[in-house]
Amino acid sequence: MTHSPRQEVTNKNKGEAAAIETELLRDYRFGQQQLIEIWGQACAIAITKAFPLSSLAKKQPTVLVICGPDQNGSIGLVCARHLRMYEYEPTIYHPQRSSQSLHQDFTVQCEKMDIPSLSYLPTEVQLINDAYNLVIDAMMGPDADCANIKEPYPGILVTLKQVKIPIASVDVPSGWDVEEASEDGIAPEVLISLTAPKKCARGFSGKHFLAGRFLPYDIQKKYELNLPDYPGTDCLLEL
């Protein structure tokens, strides 16, 4: 197969991101459980690339995974489970658990993998800096209304703005608008875009991964995603 010359990946606005997901679920008959598993695993693999076990500053390969109440949080739970398989030591902070059975199932899978869970996030930032090598931000997804984030999330964002350890955000950094980076928001070192990068990722200067290999070619064409070729059997690549 010949490859077309490398084009610029196009960044998507909120409506396009939602339309792609709707089409995947409705027309392509992907399941939510299936997509969350694919995305969560890709996030874990991105973490192993950005923060290999051998590169971690602390003796223990600890990672704090902060999970929101919705789909982004479910992806964080799957990411934590795979990280445990890859010999990291994730701890979950999951302040609001969804009543959705899918979200609960992913939670039980983590509990059954003996992944510890914090009952509250220390407000003293030094405790977080000392305990973990990095934080995974799986709180808000592209659906979040960032102008109306409700507690406990604003408090968590205040804490995350002060931590000195790196943050890796899933899809959209929490508190950012989907279409615009937040100047005074959290500043992740790593961003893992799911399916296609959102507009807020334009100009992102950290390590930027794209996890969208599963995407059917017709959707890629229809939405003019201009996705790059993924090497070998890799489920993600660094942009």
Add this chain to the structure above:
Amino acid sequence: MTHSPRQEVTNKNKGEAAAIETELLRDYRFGQQQLIEIWGQACAIAITKAFPLSSLAKKQPTVLVICGPDQNGSIGLVCARHLRMYEYEPTIYHPQRSSQSLHQDFTVQCEKMDIPSLSYLPTEVQLINDAYNLVIDAMMGPDADCANIKEPYPGILVTLKQVKIPIASVDVPSGWDVEEASEDGIAPEVLISLTAPKKCARGFSGKHFLAGRFLPYDIQKKYELNLPDYPGTDCLLEL
């Protein structure tokens, strides 16, 4: 983390294999959709390792994927979808489609990926030998009652016993008993064991992959699986 010395992987009988799966679904709250996605992707990666694109005898990277009506068939469908992503050209032969919505969803995902489907299998074996580089046998799983296989599967097995291109079987070669290799059955060159190898895999002399990395440690211990360490982020390994 220190690793215990390498022990022999234990091969499981039919009851043990079923008990592990029941426990994963009931107690660990894995979803069937999630497990099928994990297994199907692992099968596709095994095919890329056993039959790299660069090694294929034919000019086109064609693969025939024969899917049964139950879970093994669904895994074959997911495998075909991922192979398409990895730039193989799978064709599906899927003679009996399940009425189960999950199975139908996986079927639609393949159709939407433009993966062609045969309406019947040529009885003239040379046509199969000429058209494809290999056959993936995703017909019968460990649940199949191999003494009572109904048409069209016995006819397909007669054809597969005559093909000259290699066969890769998913979990249990179709027509074999879970606990015993079949002397006069099909003779796959590659076997991809899911979760844990079954007793029929003892003495298997072809390439043998194990796809079971996702398995929670407590289940590995409880069923004394003695699974080897998986390297890096690999979801499978060659035994």
